[in-house]
Amino acid sequence: MEIRAFRIEQTPDGPRGRLVRMPASELTPGEVQVRVLWSAVNYKDALAGTGRAPILRRYPLNGGIDAAGIVTASTDPRFRAGDRVVVTGCGLSETLDGGYGERLNAPAGCVVHLPEGLTLREAAAIGTAGFTVALALQRLEAVGLTPAHGPFIVTGATGGVGMLAVDILSRVGFEVVAVTGKTQHAELLRTLGAAEVLDRRTVDPGSRPLERARWGGALDTVGGELLAWLTRTVRPWGAIAAVGLAGGSELRTTVMPFILRGISLLGVSSANCPEAWRAHVWERLAGPLRPRHLDRIVTGTVALDGLPEVFEALLAGAHVGRTLVRVAPGDEG
Ligand SMILES: NC(=O)c1ccc[n+]([C@@H]2O[C@H](COP(=O)([O-])OP(=O)(O)OC[C@H]3O[C@@H](n4cnc5c(N)ncnc54)[C@H](OP(=O)(O)O)[C@@H]3O)[C@@H](O)[C@H]2O)c1
Structure with missing residues (x-):
């Protein structure tokens, strides 16, 4: 055949x-x-x-x-x-x-x-991107992060992972701040659930080991400077899920946020996620984490x-x- x-x-x-x-x-x-x-x-x-x-x-x-x-x-x-x-x-x-x-x-x-409740098309629309968001949330929950920690920032917000993160995290109660280089899509990000949209180009990364603590938690798809800035601006006992490298694979920071603010930097690797977690993560994606706006997140079919x-x-x-x-x-x- x-x-x-x-x-x-x-x-x-x-x-x-x-x-x-x-x-x-x-x-x-x-x-x-x-x-x-x-x-x-x-x-x-x-x-x-x-x-x-x-x-x-x-x-x-x-x-x-x-x-x-x-x-x-x-x-x-x-x-x-x-x-x-x-x-x-x-x-x-x-x-x-x-x-x-x-x-x-x-x-x-x-x-x-x-899982019950998803079509094959919806499962592909969620795919690795949504699976990664759910896995990141699982890691964040494991260190005790809740919406009560404060605003949750998502970088690369108009990307596949980014849009699903805005949708899913706002759905479970986080006040999501979306960082994007494409502010022309701010309204779309608000429709998905973003409470605020930040223009990536206006983010001042600062230079001190610790900057003003603003974020309860973060999901970062960009890496590089933006991730370094997140480590310096996450509130005490907050947590960052490091997911991607769309802006660079380097990370220059200091140990200060870890030893003075107790923040966590959590890795997420969807490709080799433990076998036992897979079905559970998909069940959550079909249930309490089911994205509400897949029709807006899917922007094309080829x-x-x-x-x-x-x-x-x-x-x-x-x-x-x-x-x-x-x-x-x-x-x-
Ligand atoms: N760890 C894992 O298991 C896992 C799983 C899936 C994906 N990933 C990684 O996560 C990242 C996003 O994946 P994706 O499939 O969502 O990709 P994508 O759809 O291309 O989204 C990436 C987004 O990042 C932003 N971006 C792109 N280039 C940038 C730059 N030079 N500087 C800063 N921001 C930039 C853009 O968003 P804005 O214009 O809105 O800023 C872009 O839409 C990739 O690095 C991918 O490898 C990792």
Whole structure:
């Protein structure tokens, strides 16, 4: 059987992705065979698909760190043909063929039954971005952070992770302050639940080890200077979830916020999140954390051949929200 896939290959100019037809028998192996209907575009997909960063650890592989679809066969008794499932991270588009192919084989431990209340399309819209927000919230809750600590700041707010963070965190009671470089979308961010919108370009990072304490907590997708500023401005016993590096991977700060304010800096790594957490996090995303504005957060849908254009927009910082990928036609539920 032949499938269509956006496959990333090593070329003389570095890794490049392109649309191909390939035998399904050449897919990387896994216990659960999935007919993929939906995927989405994440920052990491753009890095991998353009070769802008070395995401793949073997070549060639189909891109796409998210997949939502229907099981066609399984050697693991937890799954049966016809089950609706979602797979995020877990080696997809790193060591395994990912969601940008009409079929994939996944290790059973990575596959989650679609929770009651979500469609496959909605699961892909949430995808790694929403899963990461829920995981970040779980980490923040574990150190005792609550809305009572004060305003919660989200950076890179118009990005996929950012918009889902604004939606989900405001839903659970945080007073969300959205930081964006695209203030033309301030109204959209308010619709998602932001109480305030800050222009990233007007943020004065300051230079002292401790600046005026303002934020109860933070979810940072940007890294670099902005994350350093957050460490200096989070209130005593507040916490920051470090999620991304859209603005840089460096972090220059001092130990002062940690030893004088007791703040926490928490890492979030969705790709290799412990297996036991996956289903629980998805249950929360279908229930109390269910985003209320997915229709506003999904800003476009492309087929596999539309991926390169979306990748460029993402890497230029010009993309807004989540773009869905319609991998194959089929039942949406
Ligand atoms: N740790 C994990 O498990 C995990 C999971 C998912 C994503 N991530 C990371 O989280 C980040 C966001 O991912 P995403 O999929 O949401 O990407 P995205 O949709 O492209 O969003 C990134 C956002 O960051 C802001 N931004 C872009 N370039 C910037 C720059 N040079 N300086 C400051 N801000 C900039 C922009 O928002 P504004 O214009 O609104 O400021 C942009 O929309 C990426 O670094 C990604 O790798 C990590």
